[in-house]
Amino acid sequence: MSASLEKGVNALREQVDSTVAAFFSSCVHCGMCAEACLFYTETGDAERTPINKTEPLRRIWKYEYTLFGRILKLLGLAKPVDEELLTEWETLVYDSCTMCGRCSMVCPVGIDITGVIRKTREGMAAAGHAPKGLIGATQRAITIGSPMGVKLPALQAQIRHVEEDLGLKVPVDVEGADYMLLLSSMEIMNFPEFIDALTRIFDKAGVSWTISSQAFEATNSGIQIGVSDLAAELVQRIVDAAEKLKVKTVISPECGHAYFAIRWDGPNLVGKPFGFKVRHILEVLDELRRDGRLKTSGFEEQKITYHDPCQITRRGGVVDEPRNLIGMIAKNFVEMPEHGKMNWCCGAGGGVSANERADEIRLQVFQRKKSQLDEIHAEAIVSACSNCRIYLEDGLEAHNMEIPVLSLTETLAEHLED
Numbered sequence: 001m002s003a004s005l006e007k008g009v010n011a012l013r014e015q016v017d018s019t020v021a022a023f024f025s026s027c028v029h030c031g032m033c034a035e036a037c038l039f040y041t042e043t044g045d046a047e048r049t050p051i052n053k054t055e056p057l058r059r060i061w062k063y064e065y066t067l068f069g070r071i072l073k074l075l076g077l078a079k080p081v082d083e084e085l086l087t088e089w090e091t092l093v094y095d096s097c098t099m100c101g102r103c104s105m106v107c108p109v110g111i112d113i114t115g116v117i118r119k120t121r122e123g124m125a126a127a128g129h130a131p132k133g134l135i136g137a138t139q140r141a142i143t144i145g146s147p148m149g150v151k152l153p154a155l156q157a158q159i160r161h162v163e164e165d166l167g168l169k170v171p172v173d174v175e176g177a178d179y180m181l182l183l184s185s186m187e188i189m190n191f192p193e194f195i196d197a198l199t200r201i202f203d204k205a206g207v208s209w210t211i212s213s214q215a216f217e218a219t220n221s222g223i224q225i226g227v228s229d230l231a232a233e234l235v236q237r238i239v240d241a242a243e244k245l246k247v248k249t250v251i252s253p254e255c256g257h258a259y260f261a262i263r264w265d266g267p268n269l270v271g272k273p274f275g276f277k278v279r280h281i282l283e284v285l286d287e288l289r290r291d292g293r294l295k296t297s298g299f300e301e302q303k304i305t306y307h308d309p310c311q312i313t314r315r316g317g318v319v320d321e322p323r324n325l326i327g328m329i330a331k332n333f334v335e336m337p338e339h340g341k342m343n344w345c346c347g348a349g350g351g352v353s354a355n356e357r358a359d360e361i362r363l364q365v366f367q368r369k370k371s372q373l374d375e376i377h378a379e380a381i382v383s384a385c386s387n388c389r390i391y392l393e394d395g396l397e398a399h400n401m402e403i404p405v406l407s408l409t410e411t412l413a414e415h416l417e418d
């Protein structure tokens with residue numbers, strides 16, 4: 001056994017706890033998770049069912065932790081976890097799963113299949129079986145601080161532009177501010193309008209906020225690739241910055257997985273509760289709406305729908321807030337079929353977008369989003385995740401659909417009351 005394979009098998013072994021054992025032993029093979037997964041429904045490929053993606057971890061559990069499996073192993077009848085298996089499963093575990101959480105919602109015996117796939121990634125990554133794109137993004141996140149290699153001067157340049165355009169200050173490193181805003185690299189490089197929009201909204205609402213020059217990156221490639229140590233290191237940087245600036249709340253921006261990583265996985269990764277709150281930007285904006293501090297005027301004319309980013313809605317619990325906010329600016333709002341917690345993924349989450357090898361299947365499974373949109377004839381899509389935004393646009397273009405994709409925060413800012 002090669003050293004990397006041994007490391008991977010050991011990493012998988014470490015993931016087998018009582019929860020994983022209970023999950024594997026209670027699966028009744030009903031197939032319901034398959035029908036919930038767009039990588040199965042849009043390809044019809046039985047290999048892409050959610051539970052099948054956990055096979056490397058299941059084998060370790062079966063042959064090392066169950067009596068029947070151990071007997072098979074003694075008789076030389078066990079199917080080992082070997083390089084061949086890991087090579088084959090790499091495209092299932094990384095290219096064909098966005099960690100969207102939809103399968104976990106439907107399992108009748110309550111198996112958190114998404115969580116088990118996440119654990120399977122731990123072993124795959126340790127054995128060197130992670131996609132190149134994700135390895136590169138994670139290395140850049142650790143060494144540079146951003147998966148896209150965005151450094152502080154690039155952020156400072158965007159901030160300067162916003163300040164010049166608006167004549168307003170974008171606060172950086174303000175000790176004692178109420179809120180510390182995180183940003184995704186995608187927002188900094190592709191959608192700096194988001195910084196512009198929030199600067200205007202927060203100025204109108206009189207919000208005390210800041211950006212940390214020490215930890216401004218929200219995304220966490222460690223979670224996506226499945227290496228908890230690296231994920232914890234990235235979370236710790238944010239914790240250190242928030243503590244240094246003594247802020248009360250850290251805001252996760254319009255990025256899906258960043259929110260899940262910092263709010264729900266974060267304290268577990270660093271092994272202690274945070275001394276500050278974490279809120280998604282939509283939660284903050286909805287609180288401002290509720291308190292009468294966010295006021296808008298006028299309405300969008302077109303028929304608008306909302307794409308629920310999986311990590312914000314299904315896995316994050318932010319369901320009503322975007323709808324409350326859209327209600328302020330849209331009279332002609334239409335829900336997608338299976339909206340909210342059971343909405344379908346854009347196909348690009350969970351590191352799929354950082355993995356060029358997965359481009360073809362990503363566009364293939366976009367067919368599911370297309371079917372949803374075909375039913376409602378929406379003229380614009382609003383969402384709250386930059387990754388969803390880019391890859392919705394990509395999928396729409398590939399399917400010859402001309403529907404603009406808007407940021408909810410930016411659209412609200414366009415309607416700010418004078």
Ligand code: SF4
Pocket residue numbers: 036037038039049050053096097098099100101102103104113114117
């Ligand atoms: S998390 Fe989503 S993409 Fe991954 S297996 Fe489950 S349903 Fe499919």
Ligand code: SF4
Pocket residue numbers: 026027028029030031032033034051106107108109110111113
């Ligand atoms: S839905 Fe649950 S019980 Fe049914 S096959 Fe999937 S994991 Fe097994």
